[in-house]
Amino acid sequence: MLARRIIPCLDTDGERVVKGVQFVNLRDAGDPAALAARYNREGADELVVLDITASRDHRTTFVQTIRRVAAELAIPLTAGGGISTVDQGRAVLRAGADKLTVNTAALRRPELLTELAAEFGSQAVVLAIDAKRADGHWEAFVRGGRDSTGQDALAWAREGVARGAGEILLTSMDRDGTRKGFDLPLTAAISRAVTVPVIASGGADSPSDFLDVFVEGCADAALAASIFHDAVQGLGELKRFLASRGVPIRLV
Amino acid sequence: MVCRWVPVKITLVEYDAGNLPSVERALARQDVQTVRAATPDAIEAAEALILPGVGHFGQLMRTLGARGLTAPLRQAISRGKPLLGICLGLQALFSASDEAPGDPGLGLFAGRVTALPATAKLPHMGWNQLRRVRESVLFEGVPAGAYFYFAHTYAALDAGEATVAICDHAAPFVAALAQDNLFAVQFHPEKSGDVGARVLANFVARAVSGESVKAERTTGKGTS
Numbered sequence: 001m002l003a004r005r006i007i008p009c010l011d012t013d014g015e016r017v018v019k020g021v022q023f024v025n026l027r028d029a030g031d032p033a034a035l036a037a038r039y040n041r042e043g044a045d046e047l048v049v050l051d052i053t054a055s056r057d058h059r060t061t062f063v064q065t066i067r068r069v070a071a072e073l074a075i076p077l078t079a080g081g082g083i084s085t086v087d088q089g090r091a092v093l094r095a096g097a098d099k100l101t102v103n104t105a106a107l108r109r110p111e112l113l114t115e116l117a118a119e120f121g122s123q124a125v126v127l128a129i130d131a132k133r134a135d136g137h138w139e140a141f142v143r144g145g146r147d148s149t150g151q152d153a154l155a156w157a158r159e160g161v162a163r164g165a166g167e168i169l170l171t172s173m174d175r176d177g178t179r180k181g182f183d184l185p186l187t188a189a190i191s192r193a194v195t196v197p198v199i200a201s202g203g204a205d206s207p208s209d210f211l212d213v214f215v216e217g218c219a220d221a222a223l224a225a226s227i228f229h230d231a232v233q234g235l236g237e238l239k240r241f242l243a244s245r246g247v248p249i250r251l252v
Numbered sequence: 253m254v255c256r257w258v259p260v261k262i263t264l265v266e267y268d269a270g271n272l273p274s275v276e277r278a279l280a281r282q283d284v285q286t287v288r289a290a291t292p293d294a295i296e297a298a299e300a301l302i303l304p305g306v307g308h309f310g311q312l313m314r315t316l317g318a319r320g321l322t323a324p325l326r327q328a329i330s331r332g333k334p335l336l337g338i339c340l341g342l343q344a345l346f347s348a349s350d351e352a353p354g355d356p357g358l359g360l361f362a363g364r365v366t367a368l369p370a371t372a373k374l375p376h377m378g379w380n381q382l383r384r385v386r387e388s389v390l391f392e393g394v395p396a397g398a399y400f401y402f403a404h405t406y407a408a409l410d411a412g413e414a415t416v417a418i419c420d421h422a423a424p425f426v427a428a429l430a431q432d433n434l435f436a437v438q439f440h441p442e443k444s445g446d447v448g449a450r451v452l453a454n455f456v457a458r459a460v461s462g463e464s465v466k467a468e469r470t471t472g473k474g475t476s
Contacts, residue, residue, distance in 0.1 A: 001380070001381065002372075002376070002378050002379070002380045002421060003378060003379040003380065003399055005378050005379065040445075045378070045379055046378075070273075070274070070277070071277060074278065074281075074442070074443065074444070074445045074446070074448065074449060075401070075443055075444075075445055076401060076403070076440075076443045094273070096273055096274065096277075098271065098274070098306070098403070098443065099403075118308075120306075120307065121306060121307050121308055122375060122405065123306070123375040123377060123403040123404060123405065124306065124403075166375045166377065166405075167375075167377060195370065195373060195374060196373060196374065196375065196377075197373050197375070197377050197378065220373065220377075220378065221378070250379045250399035252445060252446070
């Protein structure tokens with residue numbers, strides 16, 4: 001049975017891990033390579049590292065960060081932030097990432113997903129969707145959650161998969177940083193809408209939030225940042241809890 | 253006095269879309285020396301080979317062809333050099349793949365690589381357990397319920413007697429195979445934590461010992 005995955009996420013400014021609530025008020029939260037080594041040891045199933053500033057001047061720095069993080073890992077690494085061309089994607093994969101995430105650039109030019117999948121395979125292309133509830137549906141946001149697109153998140157997820165995305169990284173803008181639990185209706189809706197694995201993100205606090213997102217949200221993987229960085233939630237303890245509740249989990 | 257064997261250098265077959273750096277790093281952690289090979293001469297000079305793989309079947313076969321590596325690879329295998337195929341590197345050992353019907357594989361196994369049925373989420377992405385159908389040096393010291401990391405949509409459904417382990421996602425498929433000097437895994441040992449490191453170490457140990465492969469053939473069946 002395919003195990004449900006627990007994925008710590010390192011939001012970086014390209015060089016250091018930062019954290020904030022609902023994408024604002026960023027503060028320093030440590031060295032990405034040191035955190036990566038810790039999560040690798042503690043049983044993370046995968047690691048995501050994002051450049052949330054995604055600025056051009058940080059690009060070289062971020063590739064170096066990916067290289068430093070990858071050197072610490074014996075588990076898969078997903079990286080992204082500001083990738084808008086096949087060449088940028090290649091630089092990220094060559095630095096040691098196994099998969100790359102795209103968001104803003106794919107919404108602006110959906111062909112990017114097809115180009116990346118043709119070059120690297122769908123298994124390496126993760127479509128990140130930042131979704132926010134609006135008028136009875138969920139809308140996809142871009143630029144780190146700052147700009148609305150008017151695009152329906154479910155329709156965009158379906159289109160993204162049809163164009164070549166092999167996985168969806170779904171962040172609830174309403175829940176991100178709030179520690180109120182994952183957005184279960186959103187996660188379940190997206191998970192049912194697509195044929196590829198869905199990583200749920202935004203709002204994780206307690207072990208029961210993870211149980212809920214796997215059972216009620218039909219998520220294939222769950223991602224969180226600050227509760228792991230601050231050691232509010234131990235990875236091993238979380239995974240043992242989920243296994244005890246019957247969730248297929250890889251225990252190390 | 254400590255007796256140490258002469259370390260074998262593992263040759264990694266280089267083509268553009270590989271997961272080669274990850275495999276290099278995983279072996280470097282075990283103090284195993286590696287060298288990249290992108291020419292026929294480099295393949296011929298190899299003591300033991302790893303064919304890594306991430307990407308597209310057609311692209312892999314065309315790149316091997318364009319670099320003149322297809323025949324040297326077949327020769328190396330027929331001369332008994334140990335080879336480990338990883339992920340797409342397993343699929344390349346078969347005669348063809350539905351992912352690229354026009355591009356023949358290395359043809360060391362007669363079967364055809366096909367897409368997994370769409371009755372489960374694809375790609376098959378994440379950690380899964382194996383059902384071992386017979387003993388193999390590859391899994392020495394690896395606990396029975398161990399999880400390995402997979403990331404693929406296509407798979408070989410049958411490798412006959414060479415099949416060592418099966419995984420199930422929408423359909424049962426070949427997760428590991430071994431035949432004489434030839435080894436291959438559909439999962440990514442370089443991304444599968446401690447158990448993956450053990451599989452790589454087992455392959456390296458086998459490459460170092462140069463042990464006759466008959467052992468691989470005559471080991472018992474029926475551990476499932």
